[in-house]
Amino acid sequence: MTIFLSFAGARDPVADDTNEEGSIVTLWRWWRDHGQPVDQVWLFSVNAEGQQYAQNTRDWLISEHLCTAEQIQLYHREASPVDYEAVTQFAFEVVQQNVNTRNDNDVTIFFNASSGTPTMKLSGSLLSAAGLLPGGKIWTVLNPRHVGEHQERVSVQDVRFIGEYLLRERLGEAVAGNQFQTAIALAQEWGRITIHDVVRRTSAALLSVLRAYRAWDLTDFAVARRYLTQVDRLDAVPWTPEGRDAFDRQRRWLNNTALESTEENPLNLVELYYSIERYSEQERYTDALARGRRLVEGLLYYYYHAQYRVNVRRVAKHWVGQLPQNLAEKFRDEGERYVPLLVLARTLTEESPDPTVRELWADIDTFKALMDVRNQSLAAHGMQPVTREDVAKVRPILRKWVMTLVPDTGEYLKLYPLTPAMRQRVLQDLGLPPGRV
Incomplete structure (x- = not known):
């Protein structure tokens, strides 16, 4: 459906000084002659004078058999004809109330920018530029006195590019x-x-x-x-x-x-690492630290399983005996308990035969402090917010842990394809x- 919107001006339906039909009638005839059907015309007015212009234009269109009475709708609201806000809001609200509620999604608006005050003429361009007129085509009609030999009197503008x-x-x-x-x-x-x-x-x-x-x-x-x-x-x-x-x-x-594996592996651990970066960019700092904790947990689970073939998700009695003696001694009092994350981390960084793993010991206290920040924020219902700086502190630590505990991730970290x-x-x-x- 195509709907023609126009304010009615002093030159509608016919200009007194030239006896030429105004822009509203001219456009309607032009569309008819060029095989471009228009289904309805909506005429706007903001004062008694404009209301009379609109009524006269309606009568003229009907008398000239250009359209039927059912195709024409008149909309009036009292306002200053030079008030940009009032005039533009009037046109906007008519469109919102009568176009957006239709079941027909294929609606195109033609707006006449050659009738009424300069304020009225510009209102359609403003709405079209903002993307608020479906189709959003702005039509202009030149005064016949000002049309050159090779110049078209009717033209269409599209300002939606703004x-x-x-x-x-x-x-x-x-x-x-x-x-x-x-x-x-x-x-x-x-x-x-x-x-x-x-x-x-x-x-x-x-x-x-x-x-x-x-x-x-x-x-x-x-x-x-x-x-x-x-x-x-x-x-x-x-x-x-x-x-x-x-x-x-x-x-x-x-x-x-x-x-998509439920078991930790180099690929999904790298994915988890980069999700922390995205959460930080989204300003979801508490969630980013929570992901950081989950990453450390996943790294430790993966490392213990890869190095010692144990599943530390289970209670201690099921796997402690499979560890080297120096590590097993650290867990001798755990018994029926699930071993806390920090205990797993401290034990590994203190007792591992790998010197690069033992170097991770220096990060334990920093990581614990940051987890305390996150827990305090949750306990305070966000009244003690986690900050960007908190996340910035943990990210280099996490990268080092990823590359140390899962060396196979090095290539994945470099090739990760969802970076900015x-x-x-x-x-x-x-x-x-x-x-x-």
């Missing part, structure tokens, strides 16, 4: 902050209002990639894998070699089923502003 630019910038900021749910909503809106064919062609790919990143962030690797597979089946993606390489690396990473730089390569090919991720 709102599109702002939306694109907000999308870049959302992705940079790992706010993937927000980014998905913005990408949907961008695809709806865009005036660029290339954006329309790539919008499905952009949405699928963002949904994959959202699922990836939630450790739902199967869903993330499915969304990236959808993108790979699309033909319209304008990949650069760098973007395609980054995308393929992400797909290969997700295709590794070790990510790797996201940038993929999303920039799909229209994201450069340098924002």
Whole structure:
């Protein structure tokens, strides 16, 4: 459905000085003659004079058999015709109340920018630039006195590029902050209002990639894998070699089923490590420290199992006897208990035959202090917040522990494909502003 919106002005329906039909009637005739059907015309007015212009225009359109009475709706609200806020809000509210409530999602708005006061003429452009007019086309009609020999009297303008630019910038900021749910909503809106064919062609790919990143962030690797597979089946993606390489690396990473294993392994431990970085970027500092604790736990479970073939998740009596004597002595009083994380860490860093593992002993107190910060924040219901600085202190410690306790992670750490730089390569090919991720 196409709806024509216009304020009624002094030159509607016919100008007194030239006896020429005004812009409203001129546009309606032009659309009819050029095979561009318009379903309804909505005429706005903000004072008694404008209300009379609107009524006269309605009568003229009907008398000229250009449209029926049922196709014309008049909207009036008392306001100053030069008050930008009042006039623009009036037009906005009429559209919101009467277009957004329709079941028909395929609505296009034509706005006449050649009738009424300058304020009225500009209001449609403001709404269109903000992406608030579906379709958002702005039509202008030149005064016949000012039309050159090779100049068209009727023209259409599309100012949605302004709102599109702002939306694109907000999308870049959302992705940079790992706010993937927000980014998905913005990408949907961008695809709806865009005036660029290339954006329309790539919008499905952009949405699928963002949904994959959202699922990836939630450790739902199967869903993330499915969304990236959808993108790979699309033909319209304008990949650069760098973007395609980054995308393929992400797909290969997700295709590794070790990510979904319930047992710790080098791949899912690296994934856990990088999730701490994303949580920090999302300003979820308490969650980031909680992930840090889970990572240390996973590293210790993995190391004890890899080095000594024991499962320290079980109560001590089931595995202590399998340890070397110097380690077993440290746990002799644990019996039926599950061994606390810090006891596992202290024992390992004090008694390991590997000097690089023993060097981790220096980090124990720092890590314990940071976990205390996190626990105090939870106990105080967030009134003692964990800070960015707290997370910054723990990240280098965690990286060192990962590389020391699980040497096989070294290559994974270097090749991890969901870093900001790797996201940038993929999303920039799909229209994201450069340098924002």
